[in-house]
Amino acid sequence: MTQNSPPRTTSVLAPQLGRKERPERRATSEIMRKYGHLLFVLPGLVFFVAVMVGPTLFALVISLTNWTGRGISFEFIGLQNFQDALSYWPLYRAAINNVILFVAMLIFQHTVGLFIAVQLNEKPRFMEFYRAVLFMPVIISLVSTGFIWTLMLSSNIGFINPVLRDLGLGFLAKNWLSDPATALPTVIAVTAWNSVGWAIVIYLSGLQNVPEELKQAAHIDGANGWQTFWRVVFPQLSPSFTALTVLTFIGTFKTFDLVYVLTGPLGSPNYRTDVVGTLIYRTAFGGSGNYTDDISMSFAIALALVVFAFMTLIAWALIKILRRREIQS
Amino acid sequence: MANVTLKNLTKTYPGQVTAVDNLSLEIADGEFLVLVGPSGCGKSTALKMIAGLEPITAGEVLIADEVVNEYASRDRDIAMVFQSYALYPHMSVFDNIAFSLQIAKVPKAEITRRVGEVARILQLEDYLRRKPGNLSGGQRQRVAMGRAIIRQPSVFLMDEPLSNLDAKLRVQMRSEIAQIQRRVKVTTIYVTHDQVEAMTMGDRVALMKDGVLQQVDTPDNIYNRPANTFVASFIGSPSMNLYRARLEGEVASCTLVLGGNRLAIPASVFADRAELAAKIGADIIVGLRPEDLEDAALLPTHPADQRLAAHVILNESLGSDHMVHFPIDAPLAKVSDQDSLDEIVVAEGVCIGRFGARSLVKAGQSIEVAVACDRLHFFDAATGLAI
Amino acid sequence: MKTVIKGLLVGVLLATTAISAIAQDKVVLTMWHNHPEWKDRVEAILNKYEEMNPNIDIQLEEISGTNYNTRLNTALTAGEAPDLFGLNPGPVTADAAAAGYTVDLTDRLDISGLTDSAKAAITLDGKIYSAPILGSYTVGLYYQRKIFEENGLTPPTNQTEFMALCDTLREKGITPMIAPAQDGIIPSFLYAMMVASVVKAEGFDEIRAGTRKFTDPDVLKAAYFLKDSYSCFQEGALATPYVEGKALFALGRGAMLEGGSADYAGFLETNPDVDVGVVPFPAVDGGTPATVTGMEAPYNVNAKSEHIDEAVAFLQWMMTAEPAQMVVDTITLTTTKGIVPSDNEVMKEMIEAGRSNDVRVFYEMPETGAVFGVVQQNAAALFLGDITPEEFAQIVQDAVKPSSSM
């Protein structure tokens, strides 16, 4: 043992010397050890920055100018666009329509959507078929959906009114999209038709995660079908409820294509169906007018950013509130 | 309080799966019956039919002498404890236990009183405000029990209520459940595939295989007088050693030919088993419980003609005793579908003996094994039925 | 694996070089146009040019009217606009020129062959940036000859006759007028003609100067007429898209339609047997029936084009007699001097209609540039009674930037 001590001493010292001699390498490997795993996030991060953060920042810069979208001349005008946006009453007119659409869709998704999902969860015959049919509208492009519905609803070439008349329900025939009383409800109905598939799929997946034994336990505890559903099954669906509510919120506030195709650039009749999506589009690119003096890209972007901020806030609050409910269970 | 009677109960699932086949059982009022059997043998299905959760294909279920086939679960006056507990995750422990009373619109004050009482019995008083997600496995198990007993039903149905607990907790809850049952004296049907639970908890044990009832009897009788090779091998740990063998000679001086070994069979054995004498000269299956095999070195007085010569290949010492593995050159009798949680998988043809703590045998040694020949089990070689 | 990728790369390189080699033989001019319904007719003219100039290949892309401005604006900003594109004359063309998107054609293009009004329309402060190669359009009132003949009716000349005619037709179960009002374009033209019937061409200059106003009591009558005319529209007019309305009329589903010379080609595409006549739009009572004329978006040359000379040569040719004749015979009115329709009766009628009281469209003038759009955006409110004609006229007046104050 004593004979071994000199080499042992050097071998003990060696790492210390090494540490002193190559401090940089030590430092980098230290960093790598601590943060090396972040490298794996890099590709995703780069992509995210390139397609999300970059354009958003760019939009933010544009919103600080008075750039119309045509030409290259612009000046920085500070927060003027945002100030104008907040006092721009068409924005509120449009936003109220979004709110109506949201509330209507919310009720629809959580009643009709849930009801259909529950029916499908009973595994009727041809369930796959029903599910496919009900989900189909979701995957059809919104432009086609809107186009098909304008054709069906048209007062002149549509078949819905003639069919109603043939059924002796002529009093129900309406100028669906041009009558101020029915235009927004019609847009809501088409949106509902288009998106009920989401509600069904989301609720169905939630229902399929409810253990059979939970329902059996409730039966044995004396609950009837109604009590079992509302007091035992439905509370288990709160993740679905949250997801669907947030998705519906986002969906109804960023709706554009369907409304644009159904009621045109001016949210006919007289902006009764104008939503923030169509308003922003009109502001950025003009309606279909021959003269486009009133377009302003920078103002449109400011509008979009205001709406975006508002949506982020509400969506965040929704998730926060609804999640709290979930976690408690 | 009620007795439960099953008459030719049968369940056939679509696709011709007969999960329960002609099951007839009588469970007396207040009795604790354990329904045991390997996985997939139809225990849960039988229980669900009694609970009214699964339609009955044929036969009858009687509770308190009344046919309840057409009754909904909630009208059968039963309570059930599920293997998964099936606690309502969004409700507090209090509400979980109180749910059935709330549904029945029992006055609030009474609900509070009864839940308090149950919580006291189950030591759940400190957890009533919690949600099931924040409870330990054992606490959840007790909540599930609480939910069952609060209703003061005529019958308890329990489907593997302990299988999600760790071994230690299982032992503890085993005795708790047995005690609670004794205290409340409610007819209980308890499903398990754990033979220890079956042996320790039940007044009687019903053993099923492939939907067919094999034997119903007290734990002692099931162990000591298994009705067939399946029951014999299912109950007991390690399993009974089963070999094909032959009896030679005559009743007074009978010899069991077990491969190259010969064992003298005392005449008393024939006295207990009337049909055994007729099997002399024929092939039979003989069963040797591990505890009926002992290191001959510890039993110097054991008769020389009741010993096996063996070569030890493995000695698993448990401290209290030794599991000694040694091959016997007789053909092994295979029992299909043998499935026991505590089964020790052994190499084919290897016999296991449970030797006393003082045994000094080591792997590689050649030894003599003393066989308690008066405690052997005999089965028909063709049918596997006990002789 | 690497060799496979290398092989692929080489293959792709070879292929692209080969393609560009073939393409280099010809000068490709890209061209965007906003009337898909004229595609075949425009192609026919382009083919003629390509026959005469085998080294030129003009690639025409049709973009429907509603999307045209949006796409063009975006493409111009992104530097991806075609070599040739149409822009409305007046403020829009001036903006594009100021932004440096287009080539100054003042010294490159000979416009002596154009009519005086066309020359005036494309000249901005003495400069020229575009050529009216597809002529101009005049807007009046189309009517179905058959329906009028069968019912012994004559086209209306004033508001009273027009409203009476509406009632008569309604009684007979005939839709009096097709007006696709979803995007407000047709109501805006209607209002322009109604105003023109009161103020005439001279009065229009006064409006531009700010000495006459849409809210003046006599001009206000135009707003009242516009409001009244709504009752003559087809069912669901406010949700009827432009194309659907034009198709409905072409198919004879209504007796009258506000429409331009440029629409006739589209009617024929929808229904080859269409049998229509055209007259000036009925006057506000006491006024003169009027028409409105505008340029079919004259063509600009992209400042970023690699083939500016070829593009200018093409524009120059388009203003000569042969293509101008094709335009007036198959598409719309030509702006080339001395060219008359050979046998296009509807074009002849349209020229006739334009002789009495024709004014230029609002949007081609800097002072009233915004008026057209404002009428578009507020007509529905007027129709639905959300605003009164007085309020409507005030909103319109507010959009005027009188030249005196400029």
Ligand SMILES: Nc1ncnc2c1ncn2[C@@H]1O[C@H](COP(=O)(O)OP(=O)(O)OP(=O)(O)O)[C@@H](O)[C@H]1O
């Ligand atoms: N819904 C069903 N449809 C078809 N077959 C079923 C259904 N449920 C159970 N089975 C079959 O019936 C048989 C008995 O099932 P059961 O659940 O009663 O077994 P078990 O004895 O409870 O088993 P374990 O100990 O694993 O719980 C199995 O073969 C099973 O596959």
Ligand SMILES: [Mg+2]
């Ligand atoms: Mg089971």
